[in-house]
Amino acid sequence: MNLTLKVWRQKSANDKGAMVAYEARDISPDMSFLEMLDVVNEELTLKGEDPIAFDSDCREGICGMCGCVINGQAHGPDHGATVCQLHMRKFKDGDTITIEPWRARAFPVVRDLVVNRSALDQIVQAGGFVSVSTGSAPEANSAPVGQAVAETALDAAACIGCGACVAACPNASAMLFMSAKVMHLGVLPQGQPERYDRVSEMVETHDRLGFGSCTNIGECSAVCPAEIPMDVISFLNRDLIRSRAGRGMKRA
Amino acid sequence: MEKSEGVQWWGGRGAVQSFAAMTASITAAAGGRTSVGKKVAVAATGLIGVGFVFAHMVGNLKVFLGREPINHYGEFLRDMGEPIFPRSFVLWTLRLVLISAVVIHITLTYQLMQQSRRARPIGYEYTEPVRKNPAARTMRWGGTALLLFIVFHLADFTWGVHPDFQRGEVYHNLITGFTRVPVTVIYLAAMFALAMHLYHGTWSVTQTLGVNQARWDRTIRRGATALAVVIAGGYSIVPLAVLFRLVK
Numbered sequence: 024m025n026l027t028l029k030v031w032r033q034k035s036a037n038d039k040g041a042m043v044a045y046e047a048r049d050i051s052p053d054m055s056f057l058e059m060l061d062v063v064n065e066e067l068t069l070k071g072e073d074p075i076a077f078d079s080d081c082r083e084g085i086c087g088m089c090g091c092v093i094n095g096q097a098h099g100p101d102h103g104a105t106v107c108q109l110h111m112r113k114f115k116d117g118d119t120i121t122i123e124p125w126r127a128r129a130f131p132v133v134r135d136l137v138v139n140r141s142a143l144d145q146i147v148q149a150g151g152f153v154s155v156s157t158g159s160a161p162e163a164n165s166a167p168v169g170q171a172v173a174e175t176a177l178d179a180a181a182c183i184g185c186g187a188c189v190a191a192c193p194n195a196s197a198m199l200f201m202s203a204k205v206m207h208l209g210v211l212p213q214g215q216p217e218r219y220d221r222v223s224e225m226v227e228t229h230d231r232l233g234f235g236s237c238t239n240i241g242e243c244s245a246v247c248p249a250e251i252p253m254d255v256i257s258f259l260n261r262d263l264i265r266s267r268a269g270r271g272m273k274r275a
Numbered sequence: 276m277e278k279s280e281g282v283q284w285w286g287g288r289g290a291v292q293s294f295a296a297m298t299a300s301i302t303a304a305a306g307g308r309t310s311v312g313k314k315v316a317v318a319a320t321g322l323i324g325v326g327f328v329f330a331h332m333v334g335n336l337k338v339f340l341g342r343e344p345i346n347h348y349g350e351f352l353r354d355m356g357e358p359i360f361p362r363s364f365v366l367w368t369l370r371l372v373l374i375s376a377v378v379i380h381i382t383l384t385y386q387l388m389q390q391s392r393r394a395r396p397i398g399y400e401y402t403e404p405v406r407k408n409p410a411a412r413t414m415r416w417g418g419t420a421l422l423l424f425i426v427f428h429l430a431d432f433t434w435g436v437h438p439d440f441q442r443g444e445v446y447h448n449l450i451t452g453f454t455r456v457p458v459t460v461i462y463l464a465a466m467f468a469l470a471m472h473l474y475h476g477t478w479s480v481t482q483t484l485g486v487n488q489a490r491w492d493r494t495i496r497r498g499a500t501a502l503a504v505v506i507a508g509g510y511s512i513v514p515l516a517v518l519f520r521l522v523k
């Protein structure tokens with residue numbers, strides 16, 4: 024296959040950046056999207072040009088490192104999958120493909136397609152963990168967790184933190200990411216002691232970091248490689264309301 | 276809220292002042308909250324709006340019962356609460372609650388919109404939505420259209436900027452009002468905007484207040500569709516009936 028790529032090139036955080044066109048020749052339909060970029064980069068390196076910078080690590084859809092907007096969709100046209108799992112057979116010979124980084128104020132571009140997603144870590148640091156020392160792994164049956172609860176927690180924990188939800192959201196909100204964390208811990212017995220403080224602090228941090236405000240459009244869930252459902256957001260909202268109501272009562 | 280204490284709120288001007296103070300303090304209190312806190316206030320005021328548009332729609336349908344019943348209903352709205360309260364007291368209280376709700380609803384959605392605007396200073400060259408959700412994506416445009424419509428509608432039927440307006444003659448004003456085709460067209464377009472806003476709005480409320488769950492989602496979506504169709508449809512059949520001379 025021969026393709027035309029229109030790629031966002033930006034030398035550094037302070038560079039203005041622009042879309043640049045490249046030809047990708049002799050691409051096999053069996054390649055992954057990232058392998059295709061590797062081929063293009065080899066050619067660029069041979070020509071003495073800077074290769075296109077992009078993030079990746081596991082290349083099997085589990086680490087959440089890769090991610091860019093391909094033809095206007097976060098992680099590209101294959102849904103429920105990451106860029107590293109996207110195959111070139113999804114495209115046709117002669118296609119023009121636009122490739123852009125995640126766009127959000129909270130995700131500044133580091134270089135080309137690489138953005139700094141530490142804002143997501145800051146949301147997690149604001150409470151998305153259990154702060155008491157839990158020691159080594161406890162005896163499995165010491166804190167019984169029912170099947171339904173375990174399934175719910177594991178579904179929410181499927182989030183790999185790639186940031187596609189923020190990238191795809193017309194409001195650049197991180198609600199789906201944050202709600203997945205809130206739900207993951209909020210339904211488990213280990214997460215109960217700090218449940219309501221956690222949600223409050225995470226939402227405050229989310230707003231402070233410059234993410235937008237959710238309007239329940241659902242684009243986040245539609246592009247999520249882990250297919251996190253929209254009702255995790257409902258769960259967060261309910262916990263935040265309870266958290267605030269609880270604080271009001273404590274003050275009174 | 277403290278500010279409004281001591282204001283004699285049942286007197287005409289006092290009432291307006293204290294509602295203004297209340298609205299301002301609720302908005303200020305909600306404005307200091309998180310994005311989710313503001314959305315809860317948007318949802319609550321939106322629900323007041325849903326209650327109003329439903330009741331108002333049912334009231335309008337009285338036109339099909341004839342001149343007397345709907346004129347009588349117009350009188351009732353003013354007499355409501357008598358003799359416990361003075362005439363028009365309950366009506367004015369409801370009006371002020373509605374105005375406060377609209378002001379809070381719009382102020383907070385405006386603040387949230389600004390938050391979202393700031394959150395993406397550099398946009399994409401190209402986007403291709405996966406989830407086609409026109410109702411959700413047009414809440415701000417549709418809401419603005421509704422606001423413009425509300426002003427137009429009040430001017431037309433309440434303040435009497437109407438070619439042949441007769442105070443108290445609801446039936447007459449309605450028929451002569453909708454005999455003007457452009458007015459009917461504006462009205463029907465606004466009802467389309469209302470249907471879209473209500474469909475996403477009522478579903479969104481269940482998300483915002485945290486009652487939605489995956490297994491109820493489809494049912495809630497259907498309920499939201501039904502509500503939007505019944506309300507917008509109920510309003511729309513009135514001008515259509517006038518246009519096709521089913522009531523005259």
Ligand code: HEM
Nearest residue numbers: 238317318321324325384414415418419422476479480483
């Ligand atoms: C007929 C009167 C109206 C009714 C019944 C109504 C109802 C609602 C409801 C139920 C919501 C959902 C709240 C949520 O959970 O997020 C909502 C949201 C919203 N409304 Fe209204 N509204 C009305 C008028 C307006 C007006 C006049 C405007 C603006 C100028 C407006 C703008 C918005 C916006 C921007 C949202 C947020 C969208 C979102 O978060 O999804 N609305 N409305």
Ligand code: FES
Nearest residue numbers: 080082087089107
């Ligand atoms: S590189 Fe690990 S998920 Fe794509």
